[in-house]
Amino acid sequence: MKTPDAAGFLSEKINNIAEYQPNLEILPIRLDANESPFTLSDALRADFAGYIAGAEFNRYPDPLAGDIIAEYGAAYGVPAENLVCSNGSDEMISIICASFLSKGEKAVFLRPDFSMYEFYSSLAEVDVSVYQKPDGYSICFDSLEAQIKSVGARLVIFSNPCNPTGVMYPREQLLGFVRRVAELGAVCVVDEAYMDFARTDESLMKPELLLSEPNLIVLRTLSKLGLAGLRLGFAAANETLIRGIKKVKSPYNVNSASQAMGALALRRFDEFRKNAAKIREGTAALYSALLPFSDSLGFKVSESDANFVFLRFNNPAAPRKIHGELLKRGISVRLFAGLSALRITCGAEEENAALITAIKQISADMR
Numbered sequence: 001m002k003t004p005d006a007a008g009f010l011s012e013k014i015n016n017i018a019e020y021q022p023n024l025e026i027l028p029i030r031l032d033a034n035e036s037p038f039t040l041s042d043a044l045r046a047d048f049a050g051y052i053a054g055a056e057f058n059r060y061p062d063p064l065a066g067d068i069i070a071e072y073g074a075a076y077g078v079p080a081e082n083l084v085c086s087n088g089s090d091e092m093i094s095i096i097c098a099s100f101l102s103k104g105e106k107a108v109f110l111r112p113d114f115s116m117y118e119f120y121s122s123l124a125e126v127d128v129s130v131y132q133k134p135d136g137y138s139i140c141f142d143s144l145e146a147q148i149k150s151v152g153a154r155l156v157i158f159s160n161p162c163n164p165t166g167v168m169y170p171r172e173q174l175l176g177f178v179r180r181v182a183e184l185g186a187v188c189v190v191d192e193a194y195m196d197f198a199r200t201d202e203s204l205m206k207p208e209l210l211l212s213e214p215n216l217i218v219l220r221t222l223s224k225l226g227l228a229g230l231r232l233g234f235a236a237a238n239e240t241l242i243r244g245i246k247k248v249k250s251p252y253n254v255n256s257a258s259q260a261m262g263a264l265a266l267r268r269f270d271e272f273r274k275n276a277a278k279i280r281e282g283t284a285a286l287y288s289a290l291l292p293f294s295d296s297l298g299f300k301v302s303e304s305d306a307n308f309v310f311l312r313f314n315n316p317a318a319p320r321k322i323h324g325e326l327l328k329r330g331i332s333v334r335l336f337a338g339l340s341a342l343r344i345t346c347g348a349e350e351e352n353a354a355l356i357t358a359i360k361q362i363s364a365d366m367r
Contacts, residue, residue, distance in 0.1 A: 017122050028330040029351045034163070034194075034308055036226035037348040038275045040265075047264040052257075061256035064246075068259045071266035072234055076220075082210045082236050084245050087253050089193060089221045089233035090116055092245075093157070096217065096235075098124040099248040100155055100187055107155040108148050112136060112339055114163045114191065129153060136312065136339065137165050137302075141177045149184050156181060157189035161198055164336060164343045166304030171202045175209070182215040187241075191219040194306035196276045197283065205236045217241060224307060225272045227265055230258040279307045283346040289356045290344075296363045297322065299342075308345045316340040322362055329358045 007015075040048075065085035073080045086092040097120040101107055106127045109117045121128055129151045131144050139158070148156055161168040178188045195203045205218040222232040232254070235245060265272070287309050290301055298318055299311040313319045319342045323335040331354065334343040346352065 013122060013125060017119065025327075025332065027327070027332045029347060029354055030332050031345040031347050031351065031355060032332040032334040032343075033228075034224055034306070034343075034345045035228050036224065036275060036279065036307075037346070037351060038226050038278075040226065041268070041271055044265060044268050044271065047268075048261050051260050051264060055256065055260065057256065059256070060252050061254060061259055063251045065254050065259050068232070068254075068263040068266065069234075071263045075266050075269045076205060078205060078207055078210070078236055081239050082207065082242060084235050084242050084249070085254050085259070086233040086235065086249065087255075087258075088223065088231040089191065089219050090120075091249075091253060092219055092233050092235050093117060093191075094120040094123070095245060095249055096155070096157070096187075096189060097121045097126060099244070101126045105155075106151045106153045107157070108144070108151065108153045108186075109156075110139065110144075110158045112162075112164055112336070114159050114193075117157050137162075137167055139169065141173065145177065145180055145184075148181055148186050153184075153186050155187045155189065157191065159191040159193060160202070161192075161194040161305040163191075163194065163306065164308075164334070164339075164341070165310045166194075166302065166306040166308060168198055168202055168305035171204060174202070174204060175213075178204070178213055178216050182213070187215050187217060189217045189219060193219065193221045193224055195220070196225055197280050197307045198305040199280065199303075200305075210236055210238055214238060214240070222262060222265070225276060227262065230262055230265075232258055232262045279346050282349065282352060283307055283309065286344065286346050286352050286355075289352070290359065293359055293363050296367065297359075308343050311342045311344065313340045313342075318366075321366070322359075325362045325365075326355075326358055329354075329361075331355055331358055 069080050069083045069085055073083055093116055101124060103125045104127055106129055107121055108129045108131055110131045110133060118128055131147050133139060181188050190204055192203055205220060217235055217237040220234045283304055287301060287303055290309060294301055298314040301309055301311050319335060319340055320337060323342060326333055
């Protein structure tokens with residue numbers, strides 16, 4: 001009797017999902033994952049060590065993550081009752097897609113944008129309607145609203161500032177859109193993972209807005225600020241939506257160490273604010289340093305409200321070649337082959353300098 005092929009035991013939806021493949025190659029300069037280039041201070045490391053020495057790892061974590069939510073709320077001026085903590089923003093995206101939508105209901109996602117929105121919706125067997133940004137960068141909110149109405153979508157989600165383009169929309173423009181889609185019966189999820197680096201504060205995570213907007217959920221994370229290894233994400237919304245999320249999340253979804261260390265880090269949040277300001281300055285400097293190569297290498301680049309810059313190339317072969325040349329020099333950046341683009345994270349000052357030196361060499365070789 002022939003042993004069945006293991007692949008036959010996978011469901012159709014798993015077979016049809018495109019696998020997310022993070023870069024596993026460790027290179028001297030990593031500018032591909034939008035991580036912070038700054039390590040933790042000695043004082044915070046000492047705080048972490050003190051926690052480890054007395055931690056009760058035999059006990060389950062706090063299912064409500066009370067301490068870290070209190071600290072996060074204090075850092076950002078948001079009441080604890082308007083917050084819920086998750087195992088990174090990815091888990092929160094998964095929860096929202098799986099629980100706010102039933103099988104066969106429709107959600108609208110944007111391209112280009114963070115690919116995991118569509119990934120988790122596929123797992124939840126949600127019908128996806130894709131809004132293609134007309135020029136690859138900009139959202140026409142009137143046409144997006146029309147699409148939501150046309151397909152009868154129950155949810156729309158997008159990032160602001162946008163990953164991967166770095167484009168950000170002002171608060172008042174977004175609020176008008178949130179209110180109009182509320183009348184259409186759609187939840188609006190705004191992922192603000194990069195708002196800490198924005199040149200102006202256009203965040204919707206304000207107590208008065210969370211109270212007044214019945215359909216608004218704002219996502220935030222500590223990963224980009226320097227705590228990516230702890231996997232801590234947050235959703236902010238009115239109490240009704242927060243209670244709904246708490247109903248469906250796993251009881252102990254955020255482990256004890258991440259909760260405790262995250263709370264300790266937030267008590268020293270000034271360190272992270274200062275680093276965010278340095279990254280903001282570094283990203284602006286990186287944009288200015290790359291701009292002179294736009295003609296010779298054939299790309300367009302705009303100022304960014306995130307911790308990265310996005311290069312869009314005229315020749316689809318160019319970004320792949322430049323990506324390969326940078327790898328040879330020990331530098332990893334993110335290749336978006338389908339968009340003919342590269343996304344370059346702002347690194348430490350010396351890392352950015354090494355990147356520009358490499359770009360200068362590559363530009364000379366490609367003439």
